[in-house]
Amino acid sequence: MYHLLKGFYEYFTRKEEFSVIILGLDGAGKTTLLEKIKTLYNDTPGLPPNKIAPTVGQNMGKITLPSTILQFWDLGGQRGIRSIWHRYYDDCHAVVFVIDAQDRERLGEGWEVFDSVLSSPKILGVPLLLLANKQDSPQSLSVEEIRNDYEEWYRSKQDAARRSYGDEVELEHRRDRIASLDVMGISALEGCAYAFPVCAHWLTSGPSTGVRAAVDWLFIRVQNSRRRDELDSGR
Ligand SMILES: Nc1nc2c(ncn2[C@@H]2O[C@H](COP(=O)(O)OP(=O)(O)OP(=O)(O)O)[C@@H](O)[C@H]2O)c(=O)[nH]1
């Protein structure tokens, strides 16, 4: 009887684990974000920003939410390290792509890399969140400007492809994904989502809203896509 009850208890209190990969160019703020998430959700705080070095390989962090464990994989963004990203695609349940919204010079490079992630067949059905980081900096582009910049970049890429190949088929299936793309503004450094000129969320919910809102988004989206998978497989 004890074992039966224990089995029931374990079954009903078990936590499902989901993997989230954090991608983006070097210097975008991925590790700063991971460490901020650890600080906000775990008893042991993450590393302070001044102790964070460029990532050579990967960092991992886990947080526990109601009925769910999110396991984050923060992958190094330097050019040579990006070639290992695809190894994580098969087992991930969500992708976060971090853009440095204050580094206008590297936006084009960022979009090139983002676009190759977005169109990778292995993660076509996986929830994807674009984070416009460094919103604490006055030089940063807003969420709207970041979205427009990407759409403009995408349009010119499409035009170039049409001119070269007269070919739209390959680009076409990405259109839906881009149309439904969620973009959020955060400051991984401060944890806050800034609504210029002051952080509106800060006034209502404390200074950690931006990063928390991103984690909430991930929590909801991985649950929803799991339910869809269950329905598809008739469970
Ligand atoms: N102002 C500001 N600076 C930030 C923010 N997030 C990160 N940074 C700074 O950006 C720099 C790079 O941050 P990292 O977290 O190491 O960047 P990364 O994306 O992990 O870089 P790689 O490991 O090389 O791929 C550091 O100097 C951070 O302090 C932010 O929200 N605001």
Ligand SMILES: [Mg+2]
């Ligand atoms: Mg890093």
